[in-house]
Amino acid sequence: MKLSLETIGLTKKFGKFTALDGVSLKVAEGEVFGYIGPNGAGKTTTIRALLGILRATSGEAKVFGKDAWRDAVEIHKRVAYVPGDVNLWANLTGGEVIDFFVGLRGKRDAPRRDGLLKAFDLDPSKKCKTYSKGNRQKVALIAAFASDADLFILDEPTSGLDPLMEQVFQELVLEQKSKGKGVFLSSHILSEVERLCDRVGIIKGGRLVETGTLAELRHLTETRMTVKTEKAAENLSEIKGVRGVVRKDGGEITFQVDSSEIGDVVSYLAKYGITKLESAPPTLEALFMRHYGETGEEGRR
Amino acid sequence: MSGNFGNTVRLVRFILRRERFISPVWIASVAFFSAALAPGIEVMFPDAESKARLLAGYENPVMTAMMGPLYGAGESTGAMYAGFMLLWTIVAAAVMNIFFIARHTRADEERGRAEVVRSLPAGRLANVNAAVLSAVIINAALAAVTGLGVFATQTESMDFTGCMLYGAVLGASGLVFAGVAAVFCQLSGSAGGAAGLSFFTLGAFYLLRAAGDLNAEILSLISPLGLAQRSRVFTGDDALPAVILLVEAAALFLLSFKLNCARDLGRGFIPERPGRSEAGKTLSSPLGLPFRLLRKTAAVWLAVMFSLGASYGLVISDIGKFVENSPEYLALIGVPAEYAKTLSGAEKTEMLTEYFVAFINAMMALIALIPLLAAAMKPRAEEKAGRAEHVLARPVSRTKYLCGFITAAFVLSWLLQCASALGLYCAAKAAPGAFALSLGELAAANLVYLPAVWAVIGAAVFLTGLLPKAAGAIWGYYGFICFMGLMGGLNLFPDRLEKLNPMTFVPKLPLEEAKAAPLAVTAAVALALFAVGLISYARRDISA
Structure with a gap:
């Protein structure tokens, strides 16, 4: 597997504050990687270290096998970046900024630029100071997608876009993916992550707490089950992975179970004669909330 | 009323809290300079004879045009102090007020802070009103601190009433410019535009006053700068101009309230034109970005330097009669007293012209440093605004990025120096009277300052690379250089302190020979500062 980017024990300290604490992650070429975590978890710091804008305190950050700090300029020839908070030059127009950005990497591709302007419905003749947050975001997105990059590093790129524009953005990412280009996408938007990402990494308090495909991560969460048995399954709450057992009138039991333990629980229940069995798969939302919320994590570990 | 002004008091407290650093520094600087120069004037003009000679200098209309009228006919130190200082202190107070109002009205609106406040139970006019009331408080503090500071020097003929009136006129004039800025902040669509128009107005008022002082008193009364000088501080002590200034300020504030009510938040009356797509x-x-970002500022400052050079050029042919009998002026422009006595006639005029050229070149180099330092500090401003990372996340090295701005400052330094030399030359040739220096000689005398200018720019780059968080200290260093430039000739300070000022080492052309050694050393220091700045910039974090 060829890697588009890799961090090994990446640590970044600002004075006494540890923003990143030994983050190790690998993203394969052509993969769309979702980078998720609550505000202040270290997503932007990771991205800025990968771009060579911040220097790692210890550990390594590599893009295309090259050192993110030392070979920044070489790497940037193949990278397109959209920051989360797009601040532009008040007295330049959007069109000027897009052309300037694209021109820094290489040749301008006028038809592609005009197509993107149309898709995003942006007026390039307006001064940047008159743009709303969403329109500034569009300028950065158009500049990124108008350039012929191999890796797109996007830091919450759709936080100011309307749903229609969000759709345009998702199609552009899928188009790049189909061309075999890699995308490193930091995002809070569940539907976006679910639709676009092959794999997901979850960061919290500067540590990478989970990585894997969405299917793998779902596996780690709880499934909610409702069962009815002929005989009362009295020791259910003592079975490994089972929590929150509630017995209702009429013999129905509801509980949550670790997705990895479902098999054992079902075979245990089978001994009591199952008459009804319903299971609700874990939602992505539950997965996110578990990692975003403090209590969720304590509950698990 | 409460509907429009609700919660103003809270907002005033909030503004003063945000201002807890910047405004006290401004007030302290203005008060310090005002107080420090009061005894200075006494030292320069100790007796009636020296004062009378100074007065003779005022017979030249250009002097009146530049400085305004000198009331009290040079009879007391207080009279001279008011004649020399009031106008320039007011200009400083005007700059402070324009920035203050732009910061707390338009800039807040631009950054979306004003609408957060507007969405709270605060009145429609609470933002502007709070900024205006805060300006009143800050100008009152400026008036009190400056008045008391000057009085504390216990200088002859400067009594308590006079000192407090001096402060009051200063504060009242400051408020007028706060009013001007408040109006332009409604008219223009951006804080930068509003500040620009306000500075333009300040310049226009200065010229209006100059024209008025020469031959039409009414024009001087229209200009707040001229009106302020007519309070005859330390000679007549007339409080009426200060009262009129306060009324003018109030009228401007009311106008800004009216305009504010008539427009939408975030909009101005001057429409934003679309640009090229x-x-x-x-x-x-x-490399193009720095040039594009600095284009407008550069154009304005080139015009400023040219007119500054031209205004000196108009006086220069008269300079002989103007200063030859005044040891004080001779001392000011650096002519040794014994040397002056050994010459006479055309030779003396020529010598004095050369001294004057050397003196004003030093002044103009200091003024040209303002836009140059702003250009050199631009990368840091870009970094803080999160715009540097757009460029640095693309295949542009740190060194190349920073070099772009250094190059822009370098080119601008040549242009500014040439503009002032050209202005001086053209005006001197156009004015009646002989002017012996050639354009080449003038240019050389002017360009000889470049290595020292680069060293100061180098200091800014050095700080940007090595101590980005403290890079703003460059303006403190600039203040130090200006102070040494004004006071350094008096030999009041230890040598070691003088050596921290690169301007000290500049050969005073056309008086002295152009010595290569000090120029080369200064240029080398500049180069070393650039190098250290560039290397450390490439090795540090870019912070948002």
């Missing part, structure tokens, strides 16, 4: 040639390389 594709980048031109300038923006086709990373």
Whole structure:
């Protein structure tokens, strides 16, 4: 597997504050990687270290096998970046900024630029100071997608876009993916992550707490089950992975179970004669909330 | 009323809290300079004879045009102090007020802070009103601190009433410019535009006053700068101009309230024109960005330096009669007293012209440093605004990025120096009277300051690279250089302190020979500062 980017024990300290604490992650070429975590978890710091804008305190950050700090300029020839908070030059127009950005990497591709302007419905003749947050975001997105990059590093790129524009953005990412280009996408938007990402990494308090495909991560969460048995399954709450057992009138039991333990629980229940069995798969939302919320994590570990 | 002004008091407290650093520094600086120069004037003009000679200098209309009228006919130190200082202190107070109002009205609106406040139970006018009331408080503090500071020097003929009136006129004039800025902040669509128009107005008032002082008193009364000088501080002590200034300020504030009510938040009355939808040639390389960003400022400052040079050029042919009998002026422009006595006639005029050229070149180099330092500090401003990372996340090295701004400052330094030399030359040739120096000689005397200018720019780059958080200290260093430039000739300070000022080492052309050694050393220091700045910039974090 060829890697588009890799961090090994990446640590970044600002004075006494540890923003990143030994983050190790690998993203394969052509993969769309979702980078998720609550505000202040270290997503932007990771991205800025990968771009060579911040220097790692210890550990390594590599893009295309090259050192993110030392070979920044070489790497940037193949990278397109959209920051989360797009601040532009008040007295330049959007069109000027897009052309300037694209021109820094290489040749301008006028038809592609005009197509993107149309898709995003942006007026390039307006001064940047008159743009709303969403329109500034569009300028950065158009500049990124108008350039012929191999890796797109996007830091919450759709936080100011309307749903229609969000759709345009998702199609552009899928188009790049189909061309075999890699995308490193930091995002809070569940539907976006679910639709676009092959794999997901979850960061919290500067540590990478989970990585894997969405299917793998779902596996780690709880499934909610409702069962009815002929005989009362009295020791259910003592079975490994089972929590929150509630017995209702009429013999129905509801509980949550670790997705990895479902098999054992079902075979245990089978001994009591199952008459009804319903299971609700874990939602992505539950997965996110578990990692975003403090209590969720304590509950698990 | 409460509907429009609700919660103003809270907002005033909030503004003062945000201002807890900047405004006290401004007030302290203005008060310090005002107080420090009061005894200075006494030292320069100790007796009636020296004062009378100074007065003779005022017979030249150009002097009146530049400085305004000198009331009290040079009879007391207080009279001279008011004649020399009031106008320039007011200009400083005007700059402070324009920035203050722009910061707390338009800039807040631009950054979306004003609408957060507006969405709270605060009145429609609470933002503007709070900024205005805060300006009143800050100008009152400026008036009190400056008045008391000057009084504390216990200088002859400067009594308590006079000192407090001096402060009051200063504060009242400051408020007028706060009013001017408040109006332009409603008219223009951006804080930068509003500040620009306000500075333009300040310049226009200065010229109006100059014209008025020469031959039409009424024009001087229209200009707040001229009106302020007519309070005859330390000679007649007339409080009426200060009262009129306060009324003018109040009228401007009311106008700004009216305009504020008539417009939408975030909009101005001067419409924003659409620009080109594709980048031109300038923006086709990373080097182009600094040039594009500094284009407008550069154009304005080139015009300023040219007119400054020209205004000195108009006086220069008269300079002989103007200063030859005044040891004080001779001392001011650096002519040794014994040397002056050994010459006479045309030779003396020529010598004095040369001294004057050397003196004003030093002044103009200091003024040209303002836009140059702003250009050198631009990368840090870009970094803080999160715009540097757009460029640095693309295949542009840190060194190349920073070099772009250094190059822009370097080119601008040549242009500014040439502009002032050219202005001086053209005006001197156009004015009646002989002027012996050639354009080449003038240019050389002017360009000889470049290595020292680069060293100061180098200091800014050095700080940007090595101590980005403290890079603003460059303006403190600039203040130090100006102070040494004004007071350094008096030999009041230890040598070691003088050596921290690169201007000290500049050969005073056309008086002295152009010595290569000090120029080369200064240029080498500049180069070393650039190098250290560039290397450390490439090795540090870019912070948002």
